Amino acid sequence: MQVEVTDRAPRIKLAKTNTGSISSMNQPNTEKTTGTSDRPLLFTPMKLRGLTIRNRIMVSPMCQYHSVDGAPTDWQTAHIGRLAAGGYGIVFGEETAVEPEGRKTYACAGLYTDEHVPAYRRLTDLIKDSGGTPAIQLGHAGRKASCHVAVENWRPLVEEDAKDGMPPWQAIAPSPLHAVPPRLHLPREMDKDDIKNMIELFRVATLRSGEAGYDIVEVHGAHGYLIHEFLSPCSNIRTDGYGGDLQGRMRFALEISEVVREVWPDDKPVFFRVSAVDGKGGAWDLSDSVELSKELKDRGIDVVDVSSGGISGDSDMPMVPRSALYQTAFSDRIRHEADIATVAVGGITKAQQAEDILQAGQADIVALARELLWNADWAAHAAMELGVEDPYGYLPHEYADRLRIRERQLKMEINQGGAETQKALDYFLGR
Numbered sequence: 001m002q003v004e005v006t007d008r009a010p011r012i013k014l015a016k017t018n019t020g021s022i023s024s025m026n027q028p029n030t031e032k033t034t035g036t037s038d039r040p041l042l043f044t045p046m047k048l049r050g051l052t053i054r055n056r057i058m059v060s061p062m063c064q065y066h067s068v069d070g071a072p073t074d075w076q077t078a079h080i081g082r083l084a085a086g087g088y089g090i091v092f093g094e095e096t097a098v099e100p101e102g103r104k105t106y107a108c109a110g111l112y113t114d115e116h117v118p119a120y121r122r123l124t125d126l127i128k129d130s131g132g133t134p135a136i137q138l139g140h141a142g143r144k145a146s147c148h149v150a151v152e153n154w155r156p157l158v159e160e161d162a163k164d165g166m167p168p169w170q171a172i173a174p175s176p177l178h179a180v181p182p183r184l185h186l187p188r189e190m191d192k193d194d195i196k197n198m199i200e201l202f203r204v205a206t207l208r209s210g211e212a213g214y215d216i217v218e219v220h221g222a223h224g225y226l227i228h229e230f231l232s233p234c235s236n237i238r239t240d241g242y243g244g245d246l247q248g249r250m251r252f253a254l255e256i257s258e259v260v261r262e263v264w265p266d267d268k269p270v271f272f273r274v275s276a277v278d279g280k281g282g283a284w285d286l287s288d289s290v291e292l293s294k295e296l297k298d299r300g301i302d303v304v305d306v307s308s309g310g311i312s313g314d315s316d317m318p319m320v321p322r323s324a325l326y327q328t329a330f331s332d333r334i335r336h337e338a339d340i341a342t343v344a345v346g347g348i349t350k351a352q353q354a355e356d357i358l359q360a361g362q363a364d365i366v367a368l369a370r371e372l373l374w375n376a377d378w379a380a381h382a383a384m385e386l387g388v389e390d391p392y393g394y395l396p397h398e399y400a401d402r403l404r405i406r407e408r409q410l411k412m413e414i415n416q417g418g419a420e421t422q423k424a425l426d427y428f429l430g431r
Contacts, residue, residue, distance in 0.1 A: 040386040041358040042351070042366065046089075048302055048341075050267030051215055053133055055394075056358060057379050058090040059083050060345050060369040061137040061218070061273075063108065065149040070100065070110025071119045080123045083372060084130040087379035087394025090365065091132040093123060095139045095220055098201040102140035102226070105149050106166050111138070111205050117212045124213030130396060135216035136209045137273065138202060138260070142226030143173035143187040143235070156183045174229050174236040174243065174252070180312055195242065195252060198226075203259045210265065217264055218271035219257055219301075224310025227253045228275055231292070232284040234313035250292055254299060261300040269302035271343070276330035279309040280319040286333060293338035303365065305343040306331040323347060325357070332362035343367050351382035 043055045066075035076093065084091055097103040097110040111120065124134040146168045147154045148161075157168035171179075172194060173187035190198070202219070209217050221227035229235040230252040236243050242251050253272075261270050274292060278284040293304045308320045308327055320326060327346035335342040344363035348354055354366040372378055383391035392400040392407075414420045425431075 038387075040355050040388060042355045042386065043383055043388050046364070048216075048269040050265075051133060051269065053089040054131055055087070055089040055379065056365045057088045057354065057382070058135075058343060058345075058365050058367040059086075059088050059092050059372060060367040061092040061094050061220075062369050062373070063094045063104075063150065065105060065107040065151075067107055067109045070097065070103065070108070070112060071116050072109065072123060076109075076123060077126070081126050082376045084127045084132055085396050085399070086372065086377045087383070088132050090135050090216060091127045092135045092137055092218070093120075095137050095225075096205070098138055098140055098198075098205040101145060101169060101172070102142075102201075104141045104144055104147055104154065107149050108141075111136070111208050111212070112201070114208065117208055120209075120212035120214075128213070131394075133215050134213060135218060135271070136212070136214045137218040137220050138205050138209065139220030140198065140201075140226040141171070142224075142229045143171045143177070143179040143183070144224055145169065145171040146183050146185070156181060158184055173226070174238055177235055177237070179224070189238075192240075195255075199255055199259050202256045203263055206260045206263050215268055216271060217260060217268075218273055218305060219253075219260055220273050221253050222273045222275035222305075222307045222310060224275070224279075227256065228284075228310055231288070232278050232282060232311045232313075234278060234281075234283050234311050246288060246291060250295060253292065254295055257296055257301055258299050270300065271303045271305050272296050272301050273305040273307055274334075275310050276306050276308045276327065276334065277320060278311040278313065278317060280317060281313040281315050282311050282317045283313055283315055284311065285317070286330060289330070290334055290337045293334050293340050297338060297340045301340070303341045303343060304334055304338070305345065305367070306334055306363075307345060324349070325353060328357055328362050331357075332360075335361070335363060341365075345369070351385040354382065355386060 042057060046053050046056055064076060064079055066073050080093060094109050097108055099112050100110060103110055127134040146157045157166055161168060168184045170185040171183060171187045172190050174190060176186050176189045178186060206217055230242060231249050236249050241248055243249060257272060264270055274289050276286050276289045296304065306327055308330060324347045328344045331342040331344040341364040343365040344357050345367035348366055348368055349371045357363050357366055368378060380391050380394040383394055392403045409415060414424055
């Protein structure tokens with residue numbers, strides 16, 4: 001099977017491997033792309049397996065801390081509806097836990113019962129009705145579980161919180177090492193049965209994601225959560241087959257990716273979010289991420305979503321600067337050295353920045369998060385800035401029609417502020 005990105009975009013080929021699994025064989029651009037189309041690459045549709053994505057702008061997952069027992073509420077309906085109306089190609093909701101104990105907080109999202117499915121279906125219907133492709137990020141907090149929400153700076157739960165119905169719980173992790181800041185209980189080291197059970201939880205959550213109407217599933221292997229904890233030697237000091245050298249530390253991430261790819265439809269893509277580097281004092285570095293991405297590609301993962309940070313240690317690794325486009329170079333290196341499609345995310349706020357990233361071949365998709373909280377219609381505004389014909393077309397037709405009418409009215413002679421305008425005003429004012 002082969003799919004390709006239309007017009008000027010880099011091609012993404014999907015081919016059968018010797019084992020019969022689907023693998024992504026990306027041919028990244030090393031120079032600025034050219035072509036006969038005048039359409040910006042940011043707004044050139046692309047194909048991923050059997051999906052056609054209307055543009056290359058992705059709403060990055062953003063935790064909302066408004067779920068009730070894992071299920072989305074009216075808040076998520078408003079949040080997702082607001083973003084879905086903005087004209088994006090791919091719309092993620094938020095990190096979604098595969099079991100209750102895998103949530104960071106009691107207010108985090110989860111997809112761990114069949115009862116959750118209809119609530120998420122409401123969100124995917126909203127996205128599809130607006131022309132976007134719905135995507136879900138599946139994860140597990142690992143040792144970062146058992147804390148308060150973001151507006152309380154994720155402070156750990158303590159015994160007194162039980163009075164408010166939020167007793168702290170013991171997290172699980174690859175090794176019994178505390179997160180930063182430490183939780184009340186030392187994390188319990190996962191044994192082989194725990195690992196087997198966790199892989200099964202990801203498998204079932206993936207199946208539920210399909211039932212809920214999602215077209216893309218992403219494995220969350222970043223930001224210091226469970227899968228990332230297995231990857232980094234700062235948090236994984238195991239001596240069995242899931243620790244030790246790079247191959248051992250990657251094993252858990254790869255086994256989860258394998259089962260997700262196995263049960264997800266062949267005509268739909270699987271993403272993997274990676275922290276390209278650990279963060280201040282860390283040990284997992286960009287070369288490790290390149291090697292992981294090669295292994296993910298061999299297992300049929302289609303796109304690596306390139307982020308950073310989440311685990312610290314005592315090495316000389318510095319903090320990742322949060323400057324403009326601060327993770328784009330990580331995406332660029334993974335894309336070319338691992339030969340896999342990537343998402344660039346982090347510090348991208350302007351349309352031309354996003355277009356330049358794609359034109360330079362540094363990524364296949366550009367993701368934004370906090371900028372969209374400030375300007376939910378960023379995609380439509382970007383289309384106008386880049387000269388796309390009918391940028392209003394990226395908005396719901398109820399909005400677009402009114403904006404087109406306003407545009408036509410503004411061009412009428414009577415609205416130009418000249419003699420005809422003055423004559424009409426004089427008539428109505430009796431002058």
